[in-house]
Amino acid sequence: MKAETTMQRTNFVPKTLPSALKQDLQELCHQARGNILKMTSLAASGHPGGSMSSLEIFALLWSQANVDPANPLMKGRDRIVVSHGHTSPGVYSVLGALNFFDIHQALVSFRLAGSDFEGHIERHLPGIELTSGNLGQGLSAAIGMGIADKSNGVTNHLWVVAGDGENQKGQISEARRFASKYMMNNLTYIIDLNHLQISGDTVDIMPVNLRAEFEASNWEVVSVDGHDLSALYQVMRPEGQNRPRLILASTVMGKGVSFMENRAGFHGRALKKDELKQALIELGVEDNMKILARERKNYLQSEKQSFREEPVYNLLNTGEAITYGTDQTEDNRSAWGRALVSLADANPDNLPLVFDCDLSGSVKTAGFAKKYPGHFFQTGIMEHHTATMAGSSSLADKVAFWSDFGVFAADETFNQHRLNDINHTNLKVVATHCGLDVGPDGKTHHCIKYVGLMRALPNYRTIVPADPNQTDRAVRFAASNPGNYFIAMGRSKLQVITKEDGTPFFDRNYEFVYGAADHFRNGTDVAILAMGPTCTNAVQASELLKTAGISAAVLGVSCPTEMSEKTIDNLMKFKHIFTVEDHDTQTGLGAGIALVLSERGGTPPLTRIGVTHYGASGDAEDLYTLQGLQPEQIVESVIQKLT
Ligand SMILES: Cc1ncc(C[n+]2csc(CCOP(=O)(O)OP(=O)(O)O)c2C)c(N)n1
Structure with missing residues (x-):
C-alpha cells in the first residue's frame, strides 16, 4: 500500500474516481479489514461487523474530503462525524492507514486500560471530531458544528456516517427536520445499510422506511452499493447539491470474510484464534499476531504518541454589567x-x-x-x-x-x-x-x-x-x-438582595467568583445556607430570628456543586446548619453540604429544608408554604432544632 503522502486527495473535484486512486483505496481497505480483525481479536472484544461494512465509506471520506492528517485541526476543514462510534476498529484502521496516527499503536492497545484507542471513537484522536457511542447523536452534532462554521465564515462540507439500526432513534428525525428547515446543502448523511443490528435483521427489530422519511423532509436521497468505491465516490460528490443529501449505502456486515458476511453475530464479537487464522488466510493478509500479542502485553510500559490537547474555546467579552436597584x-x-x-x-x-x-x-x-x-x-x-x-x-x-x-x-x-x-x-x-x-x-x-x-x-x-x-x-x-x-x-x-445597610448586595463593584459563597448576613448561633430564590426567605428568616434571640448567619450558595474549603471551615463554628432550597433535598444543596461536612467528621448537625415530595399545581407562594419554605416556617424549624 502507498503511504498517504503519495495518495491523491481530490476533494471530490474530478467527476469520476481516478483509477490509480481507486487501486490505492482498494488496497487500503484490504489491509484495514485485516487490521480490524487483528485489533478486535487481540482485545477479544469490539465490533468487527459494522466496521467492515462501513469501511469503503470511511476510506473515501478521510482520504478525499478536505481534511489533513498533518494538520487535523486545520481551520475550515470538512467535518467528518461518525455516529455509530462502535465501528472504532474500522475508523482507527483507516485513520492509521492515512497517517493520522500510527496504526501500530491502535493494533496493540485497542480497548486496553490507559490506551487512547478506546472501544468507541474518541475526539482527542486526530481525525475524529466527536466522541460517540450513544447512538443517534452524530447527525445533530455535525449540524451544530456546521452552523458554527458557517457563522464563522467557513465554507465546508459536513459528512456524517451512521448505522442503519441506529436510525430507529428518534433524535435523528429531529435532526433531519432541522437540516431541512435550514436548507443545509453542505450536509451529506451516509447510512451503512447492512440490514443487521445486534439482535438480527433491522426489519424484524424495528422497520424504518428511511427513503420515505427523508424524502418527506425534502432531503435528496440516493442509493448506492456501499462497497463500490467508484459508485460511492460519484454520489458523494457535493457538486450541484442544493439540499441535505442522504446516501443509502447498501453494504454487507462482515464484508470480505466469507463466514462473517451477513451474520448479525459478528456485529459485536471478535474472531477466536482459529477463526482469525482462517480469515487472514482468506484475506491474504500477513499473520503477525504472535508479535502483536507480545507487544500488547508490554503496552503500558511502552513509549506512546501524544494526542490532541483540550480544545481551544471561544470566549466573549463580558460587556457592561447591569445593576438592578432596590426599588425594582x-x-x-x-x-x-x-x-x-x-x-x-x-x-x-x-x-x-x-x-x-x-x-x-x-x-x-x-x-x-x-x-x-x-x-x-x-x-x-x-x-x-x-x-x-x-x-x-x-x-x-x-x-x-x-x-x-x-x-x-x-x-x-x-x-x-x-x-x-x-x-x-x-x-x-x-x-x-x-x-x-x-x-x-x-x-x-x-x-x-x-x-x-x-x-x-x-x-x-x-x-x-x-x-x-x-x-x-x-x-x-x-x-x-x-x-x-x-x-x-x-x-x-x-x-434585589440587600446588604444590612439596604443597598444592593451585588452592587456595581460585585464580580462573580465561581464557588464563592455570599455572606448576606453575619450571625453566631446558626448558619442558614440558601440557594436561588430561597435566599430572600432565608434573609427574612434571620431578621425574624433576631427577635427570638437567635443570631443566624445567612450564606447564599450560588454554586451548589462547588464549595470552597474556607467556607466549609467557617461553618464549623456554628451550633447547627440549615440548608434551604427550592429543590429536592435528596439531591440538591443540602445533600451536597451533608457530603462535604461528613468528610470533615465531628461537624455541627445539619437540617435540610427543601422540596421533599413532588409539588402540586398552584401559586408558587402556596407551594412554598406546603413544603415549609416560607420565612416563618424556616424560623420554626430553627427554633425547634435548637430547643
Ligand atoms: C442509544 C443507544 N442505544 C443502544 C446502544 C447499544 N447498541 C450498540 S450498537 C447497537 C446496534 C446498532 O445497529 P446498527 O446501527 O445497524 O450498527 P451495526 O450493527 O451495523 O454495526 C446497539 C443497540 C447504543 N450504543 N446506544
Missing part, C-alpha cells in the same frame, strides 16, 4: 435575557449562537432573536437534537447558549449533556422555570432535580443566582469562561 423587583430570567443582548452588543464580531425550543417568550431570548435573527435558531420541540447540536456548535469556535425550561434543559436531555460533558463542549445552558417557583403548571414542570443531575457531570458547572443582579454577572461569567455551565433560575419576580 425583577425576575432572573428577564435579567438573563437583558444580559444576553448586552453580551451580543459587546461582541459584534463574535456573536454567540442562541438556541430555543419554542419557548423564547418565556425564557426571555426573544429580545436577542429580534435583534440578531441570524444567530438565533428556533428548533421547535426537539430538545434532544438541540442539546447535542448546541453543545457541538460550541466545539467549533463559538459560544453557544441554549435556554429552556429546567425540566427540558436538564431532566429531558440528561444523556445529551452527558455526551457533551464527555466531549468537553463549551455550552451555556440557561434553565428558567426551575423549582416549585414555576407554580401552577404543576409537578410535570417543576424542575427539582437539576443540581443532582448536573453534579453527576464533572465538566458542567452549576450556578443558581440569588437575584437579578447576580444573574447578570453569572451569565457574563459563563460567557467569558471556558466549559459547560448550567445556570438555573425560577420564574417569579424577586426582591
Whole structure:
C-alpha cells in the first residue's frame, strides 16, 4: 500500500474516481479489514461487523474530503462525524492507514486500560471530531458544528456516517427536520445499510422506511452499493447539491470474510484464534499476531504518541454589567435575557449562537432573536437534537447558549449533556422555570432535580443566582469562561438582595467568583445556607430570628456543586446548619453540604429544608408554604432544632 503522502486527495473535484486512486483505496481497505480483525481479536472484544461494512465509506471520506492528517485541526476543514462510534476498529484502521496516527499503536492497545484507542471513537484522536457511542447523536452534532462554521465564515462540507439500526432513534428525525428547515446543502448523511443490528435483521427489530422519511423532509436521497468505491465516490460528490443529501449505502456486515458476511453475530464479537487464522488466510493478509500479542502485553510500559490537547474555546467579552436597584423587583430570567443582548452588543464580531425550543417568550431570548435573527435558531420541540447540536456548535469556535425550561434543559436531555460533558463542549445552558417557583403548571414542570443531575457531570458547572443582579454577572461569567455551565433560575419576580445597610448586595463593584459563597448576613448561633430564590426567605428568616434571640448567619450558595474549603471551615463554628432550597433535598444543596461536612467528621448537625415530595399545581407562594419554605416556617424549624 502507498503511504498517504503519495495518495491523491481530490476533494471530490474530478467527476469520476481516478483509477490509480481507486487501486490505492482498494488496497487500503484490504489491509484495514485485516487490521480490524487483528485489533478486535487481540482485545477479544469490539465490533468487527459494522466496521467492515462501513469501511469503503470511511476510506473515501478521510482520504478525499478536505481534511489533513498533518494538520487535523486545520481551520475550515470538512467535518467528518461518525455516529455509530462502535465501528472504532474500522475508523482507527483507516485513520492509521492515512497517517493520522500510527496504526501500530491502535493494533496493540485497542480497548486496553490507559490506551487512547478506546472501544468507541474518541475526539482527542486526530481525525475524529466527536466522541460517540450513544447512538443517534452524530447527525445533530455535525449540524451544530456546521452552523458554527458557517457563522464563522467557513465554507465546508459536513459528512456524517451512521448505522442503519441506529436510525430507529428518534433524535435523528429531529435532526433531519432541522437540516431541512435550514436548507443545509453542505450536509451529506451516509447510512451503512447492512440490514443487521445486534439482535438480527433491522426489519424484524424495528422497520424504518428511511427513503420515505427523508424524502418527506425534502432531503435528496440516493442509493448506492456501499462497497463500490467508484459508485460511492460519484454520489458523494457535493457538486450541484442544493439540499441535505442522504446516501443509502447498501453494504454487507462482515464484508470480505466469507463466514462473517451477513451474520448479525459478528456485529459485536471478535474472531477466536482459529477463526482469525482462517480469515487472514482468506484475506491474504500477513499473520503477525504472535508479535502483536507480545507487544500488547508490554503496552503500558511502552513509549506512546501524544494526542490532541483540550480544545481551544471561544470566549466573549463580558460587556457592561447591569445593576438592578432596590426599588425594582425583577425576575432572573428577564435579567438573563437583558444580559444576553448586552453580551451580543459587546461582541459584534463574535456573536454567540442562541438556541430555543419554542419557548423564547418565556425564557426571555426573544429580545436577542429580534435583534440578531441570524444567530438565533428556533428548533421547535426537539430538545434532544438541540442539546447535542448546541453543545457541538460550541466545539467549533463559538459560544453557544441554549435556554429552556429546567425540566427540558436538564431532566429531558440528561444523556445529551452527558455526551457533551464527555466531549468537553463549551455550552451555556440557561434553565428558567426551575423549582416549585414555576407554580401552577404543576409537578410535570417543576424542575427539582437539576443540581443532582448536573453534579453527576464533572465538566458542567452549576450556578443558581440569588437575584437579578447576580444573574447578570453569572451569565457574563459563563460567557467569558471556558466549559459547560448550567445556570438555573425560577420564574417569579424577586426582591434585589440587600446588604444590612439596604443597598444592593451585588452592587456595581460585585464580580462573580465561581464557588464563592455570599455572606448576606453575619450571625453566631446558626448558619442558614440558601440557594436561588430561597435566599430572600432565608434573609427574612434571620431578621425574624433576631427577635427570638437567635443570631443566624445567612450564606447564599450560588454554586451548589462547588464549595470552597474556607467556607466549609467557617461553618464549623456554628451550633447547627440549615440548608434551604427550592429543590429536592435528596439531591440538591443540602445533600451536597451533608457530603462535604461528613468528610470533615465531628461537624455541627445539619437540617435540610427543601422540596421533599413532588409539588402540586398552584401559586408558587402556596407551594412554598406546603413544603415549609416560607420565612416563618424556616424560623420554626430553627427554633425547634435548637430547643
Ligand atoms: C442509544 C443507544 N442505544 C443502544 C446502544 C447499544 N447498541 C450498540 S450498537 C447497537 C446496534 C446498532 O445497529 P446498527 O446501527 O445497524 O450498527 P451495526 O450493527 O451495523 O454495526 C446497539 C443497540 C447504543 N450504543 N446506544
